[in-house]
Amino acid sequence: MTETQKVALVTGSSRGLGRAMALKLAQDGFAVAVHYGRGEAEAQQVAEEIRAAGGTAEVFGADLSAPAKAGELVEGVIAKLGRLDVLVNNAGITRDGLAIRMKDEDWDAVLQTNLSSAFAASRAAIKHMMKARSGRIINISSVVARAGNPGQANYVAAKAGLIGLTKALAKEYGARGITVNAIAPGFIESDMTDKLPDDTKKQYQANIPLGRFGTGEEVAALVAFLASDGAAYITGQTIGVDGGMFAG
Template sequence: MAAAQKPRVVLVTGGSKGIGRGIAQRLHAAGHRVAATYRSGDVPAGVLGVQCDITDPGQVDAAFSAVEAELGPVEVVVANAGITRDTLLMRMSDDDWSAVIDTNLTGSFRVAKRATRGMMRARFGRMIFISSVVGQLGSAGQVNYASSKAGLVGLARSLARELGSRGVTANVVAPGFIETDMTAVLGEDLVKKYTSQIPLGRLGAVDDIAATIEFLASDAAGYITGALIPVDGGLGMGH
């Protein structure tokens, strides 16, 4: 019989809605001590909520300090917080570009950097970055978003090389089209178009992503690092 999973202290960024909320709920249900950052709204029951804008290094540091004081040193980080500002390149402003990169990519860098020292000291850590299928496929109107999500692969793989000898893993999960509030507003015709391109013939569920995160956070995933794991129904295969 496999050994029981040791409960860990987990911090999920962007845990008030969508995929981040589902991840926080699943990890809490699995017995972990979970905290989640949010900018507005709330976090799931049983999860420690910490208000934090990850574009502000001071707020990132304060969020970690709050979690450390309440739950203990952070052992698992799920860098999920992200935004979109979609528009065609010809219309994309410098601010549209900078806001998305600063939140999705630089924000994940800040979170990983703050987590590193404690993980190295403990000689254990799990860093999990939430990318997107468009980081590999590309997407018209999402030059900023796709670039930020592709950048997470380079970030994670570099961290895997830097931190591996200290027992810290760094992996990337790339969701495809997942049923969330964001996809709910796409309209039936667009959803049908996307679904027709997915070999499994359906949009994913939030729990499809959360289950993958639960595995990567576990002791069973200790020999997986630098991996890009697509959870997209086969949409992005070959990229």
């Protein structure tokens, strides 16, 4: 790693969307901090893939169900890699259930992991980005934050909260050269969608104007753009990657 190489931290990057983001940012020249909550082996595989392609990657573990750990994660990345230029708040969990049956612990777990930890990580990152007068924070929200979804009151509330957080931080720290944006993915190909019966897939895809699920690489491409110099005048925005599901 060179002294001028920029550093990106992607939370929840041991698999799925986070993995695609980590690989893309590495391709674009970032040294990548690969984070995992439980999947250390998978995170190591992502890091090895980056290194095999000539990139730089380090692996960091942290349980983001405790927001304080998110701040410690950021500090650990900076201590190890010397700087932090891009923070992608991607880590998230689900604890689905109808609202009247939802347990307090399921509400709390999702809000803590998906929203409070993103705030804690952002707060820690901003302290360092302010000194550099430069930085990118990218929050991974969801199409359901804008459209709602039955059985996911906790998840929807957390993802909607990320959009509000994005707008507030963008206004607070734009003058310091820090941009803050959100991405709202729709149905993205994953282990979960692969397991859906064909009829169910067709029903979901019928509600998507582009008629298909998206890919992790398509979301990662937007992350990479928002992390680039080309997006320097974009902040406070929520951009959908949903095939037209939410056109508004």
